[in-house]
Amino acid sequence: METVLTDLQKLYQEGSEEALRDFFTFLKFNSISSEESYSAEVHSCATWLASYIEAMGFSVEIWPTSGHPVIFASYCGAGEDKPTLLIYNHYDVQPVDPLDLWQTPPFSPTIRSDQVYARGAQDNKGQCFYVLQALKLLLRRDGKLPINIKLCIEGEEECGSKGLAEILAKHKRALQADTLAIVDVGLQKADQPAVTIGLRGLVTMDVSVKGTKGDLHSGMHGGLAYNPIRALTELLSGLYHPDGRVAVNGFYDAVLMPSEKEKESLALEFDEESYLTTYGALPTGGEKSLKPLERAWLRPTLEINGIAGGYSGTGFKTVIPAEASAKISCRLVPHQDPMQIGDLVKQHLIKNCPPGIKVEVNIHKGCGTAVRTNIDSRSVKAFAQSYSEVFGKSCTFILEGASIPIATELAKTSESELVLVGLGLGTDNIHAPNEHFGLDRLEKGALIIARAIELLNT
Amino acid sequence: METVLTDLQKLYQEGSEEALRDFFTFLKFNSISSEESYSAEVHSCATWLASYIEAMGFSVEIWPTSGHPVIFASYCGAGEDKPTLLIYNHYDVQPVDPLDLWQTPPFSPTIRSDQVYARGAQDNKGQCFYVLQALKLLLRRDGKLPINIKLCIEGEEECGSKGLAEILAKHKRALQADTLAIVDVGLQKADQPAVTIGLRGLVTMDVSVKGTKGDLHSGMHGGLAYNPIRALTELLSGLYHPDGRVAVNGFYDAVLMPSEKEKESLALEFDEESYLTTYGALPTGGEKSLKPLERAWLRPTLEINGIAGGYSGTGFKTVIPAEASAKISCRLVPHQDPMQIGDLVKQHLIKNCPPGIKVEVNIHKGCGTAVRTNIDSRSVKAFAQSYSEVFGKSCTFILEGASIPIATELAKTSESELVLVGLGLGTDNIHAPNEHFGLDRLEKGALIIARAIELLNT
Numbered sequence: 001m002e003t004v005l006t007d008l009q010k011l012y013q014e015g016s017e018e019a020l021r022d023f024f025t026f027l028k029f030n031s032i033s034s035e036e037s038y039s040a041e042v043h044s045c046a047t048w049l050a051s052y053i054e055a056m057g058f059s060v061e062i063w064p065t066s067g068h069p070v071i072f073a074s075y076c077g078a079g080e081d082k083p084t085l086l087i088y089n090h091y092d093v094q095p096v097d098p099l100d101l102w103q104t105p106p107f108s109p110t111i112r113s114d115q116v117y118a119r120g121a122q123d124n125k126g127q128c129f130y131v132l133q134a135l136k137l138l139l140r141r142d143g144k145l146p147i148n149i150k151l152c153i154e155g156e157e158e159c160g161s162k163g164l165a166e167i168l169a170k171h172k173r174a175l176q177a178d179t180l181a182i183v184d185v186g187l188q189k190a191d192q193p194a195v196t197i198g199l200r201g202l203v204t205m206d207v208s209v210k211g212t213k214g215d216l217h218s219g220m221h222g223g224l225a226y227n228p229i230r231a232l233t234e235l236l237s238g239l240y241h242p243d244g245r246v247a248v249n250g251f252y253d254a255v256l257m258p259s260e261k262e263k264e265s266l267a268l269e270f271d272e273e274s275y276l277t278t279y280g281a282l283p284t285g286g287e288k289s290l291k292p293l294e295r296a297w298l299r300p301t302l303e304i305n306g307i308a309g310g311y312s313g314t315g316f317k318t319v320i321p322a323e324a325s326a327k328i329s330c331r332l333v334p335h336q337d338p339m340q341i342g343d344l345v346k347q348h349l350i351k352n353c354p355p356g357i358k359v360e361v362n363i364h365k366g367c368g369t370a371v372r373t374n375i376d377s378r379s380v381k382a383f384a385q386s387y388s389e390v391f392g393k394s395c396t397f398i399l400e401g402a403s404i405p406i407a408t409e410l411a412k413t414s415e416s417e418l419v420l421v422g423l424g425l426g427t428d429n430i431h432a433p434n435e436h437f438g439l440d441r442l443e444k445g446a447l448i449i450a451r452a453i454e455l456l457n458t
Numbered sequence: 459m460e461t462v463l464t465d466l467q468k469l470y471q472e473g474s475e476e477a478l479r480d481f482f483t484f485l486k487f488n489s490i491s492s493e494e495s496y497s498a499e500v501h502s503c504a505t506w507l508a509s510y511i512e513a514m515g516f517s518v519e520i521w522p523t524s525g526h527p528v529i530f531a532s533y534c535g536a537g538e539d540k541p542t543l544l545i546y547n548h549y550d551v552q553p554v555d556p557l558d559l560w561q562t563p564p565f566s567p568t569i570r571s572d573q574v575y576a577r578g579a580q581d582n583k584g585q586c587f588y589v590l591q592a593l594k595l596l597l598r599r600d601g602k603l604p605i606n607i608k609l610c611i612e613g614e615e616e617c618g619s620k621g622l623a624e625i626l627a628k629h630k631r632a633l634q635a636d637t638l639a640i641v642d643v644g645l646q647k648a649d650q651p652a653v654t655i656g657l658r659g660l661v662t663m664d665v666s667v668k669g670t671k672g673d674l675h676s677g678m679h680g681g682l683a684y685n686p687i688r689a690l691t692e693l694l695s696g697l698y699h700p701d702g703r704v705a706v707n708g709f710y711d712a713v714l715m716p717s718e719k720e721k722e723s724l725a726l727e728f729d730e731e732s733y734l735t736t737y738g739a740l741p742t743g744g745e746k747s748l749k750p751l752e753r754a755w756l757r758p759t760l761e762i763n764g765i766a767g768g769y770s771g772t773g774f775k776t777v778i779p780a781e782a783s784a785k786i787s788c789r790l791v792p793h794q795d796p797m798q799i800g801d802l803v804k805q806h807l808i809k810n811c812p813p814g815i816k817v818e819v820n821i822h823k824g825c826g827t828a829v830r831t832n833i834d835s836r837s838v839k840a841f842a843q844s845y846s847e848v849f850g851k852s853c854t855f856i857l858e859g860a861s862i863p864i865a866t867e868l869a870k871t872s873e874s875e876l877v878l879v880g881l882g883l884g885t886d887n888i889h890a891p892n893e894h895f896g897l898d899r900l901e902k903g904a905l906i907i908a909r910a911i912e913l914l915n916t
Contacts, residue, residue: 034773159773200677204774213738217889218761219658219860222789223744223753225737229762229784230698233691240688279683280671284814286681295681303676304687305777306768311785315492315617316662316822318787318860319763319889326687327769329776331680356742364774402677402776431675431777 065163186424523621644882826863
């Protein structure tokens, strides 16, 4: 075993200079999917990536969608009797605001202290890139791959995966696989190998609260008009019980908590002091009676992601605004239904709306259910072993509080066992300024994927 | 009496075409005091106005301040044995955003249905202009004024009157008067003459609520971090009791309610249906146990004038922001102290701040106490009689929920009896798009001021 890894590692290091050059090229594309103005850059990125994978010996198709294209690549040289692994990544990235907080420009990749700084360095270009390096390693060593490999790399993960979701059925045959590895998650600690066995679901909504026809002077109307900002703060704070539980009637009804045995398999210990050091505040959110990772992994949550109303610039404006608004999201666990939970929140807000105020709630479509993978499946076991080998340490199982709405659909369409893997860390600043990914994790990632491919061939 | 009024009215109408031309010139200056970039326009406006008043036969001084200049004009031709009336107005105006909601550009005055539409048409260029027309009427008719008149027209009312406040002491001698008329208020109904006998005080503050060092992903941290937006909605909604009373400890302690006799002199009846028609919502704000105008005139209020946090643009961002903020103002009644009330609110917020969250409150300086004029004073009586004569209807007394922070200081410095008058209406859209003022009120205003000047000469 050790020899296999040492050889792969040696091969990786021989090619690392060239790989880094290619990685930087990949990172330089401004492939921000949510902003229309970057559309051409997203397409250029897709074209470059398709050529890169084609040059590796894969058969590549660019699937057009209603939005940005999906790159589909396949290597079927292992033969029909060999298993097929479908790997999911995305080449689009988050917006870069606030730009002035970046130490170096987001699309000028820079190495500082062995970390690559760039938008997408981790999420998900970095994790996509080590997958490709893993394949290159095996191809360079053996001239072929031991199992059949399919790659599905989309360009709209950061804006809802709408295009891919729409074309899944059409490409059902092409996507057939035995294992689906979604390489877009991470670890709890840099030195502790872990396979993710679940994701939370998600439902999002806009809330708008309206009072009078137009803005009012707060001197003349203070005491007369019901201030929509006051109404909004009352409605939103009323979504929580003082003990942190969500106060929406029926919110927890469908929640399926894991069995004690399942709980035991999870690495639920949590270092609150280290959270304080890293993030600057203690983890005081969520349900007070539960442990931090129970709250973040096993329980649904409701968060207010944005709020706006009245005048918020410099100086002061004594206005009672005509309306105020907020954005709410709920993270869901098995077996909660996103649209049903959205509706419960909506009904709660409508029921508690004060007189003189109207509330409107717009629940967004396309949100996803929670995901659990089968911890006893062949696929999860192969990846867990690979993590253990590469880290030289027994692999644990974790959950991920975030959501990848396409995961369930893609697993269903491809009729495969789902595995959730990755090497992200909470400190990578994904979706934030100064996103970065370690050179050590680029290497580990390549080795883990390469070894898992070998282990799936048994 | 009737003849006097008829003559003045005739004189007004003879000069009305020329007056309207001059009024439009006044309105065309972009004298927005709160925006640095309009500084030159504010000064041009002051220069034009000074020349206009000088041409009327007044001695005019332009008093420089740390901000925009104050125009001081005086006519002392009536002699030392005659009373002196000091009239306060302001030539600066509010910003014009949102510009796209204006039917005609804010600085291109337009007449529609006998209303002049422009920023400042009422607040306060319109009310300043009819004061000047009143003086012109009397001068044209008699060649002189019956009493001594001083005008104090500032350029920073809409941004806090800082400059004027700073130079009051220096100009104490020049400002000496028997009566101070602040012509910057209005009526409750267009056909009901009313003199305002009080204003509420004001204290404003910024509230900032901070959680972690940076923004967090709401999937990964939902259930861990305490969301600052949630904390802010809890803190702000906690400022009210369910019955609408402000929940801040000690908030009402100093409140001096008027006696039953004082209450009787006030026009407290209120048409809730007409409020609904005009503003689009019933007056459901404030303390539930009180009548609308008791709430708006006699009681202090607390309003949230702005709130912001997280992502509020189009689409969605699943962020737990590092901070959220709000702007709060309190309208005050006699004998509440602005800084003390500000501090009570601050202490309430700090006391209720949840663990993991820091709250900062910045109370703004330069806020004002509530004002009450003496209903039995010679000055108030003269203006009340003038209103009655011009409207042909008995004058009532009202209060104004808004604040004019300079009022108290100016009355004190000038050692004069304070009178609060004006012809504004709640429907004039001051501080909002499509501000307007009626041609009929321009005329009524000129007649009321002219008659009051005559009545003060007794």
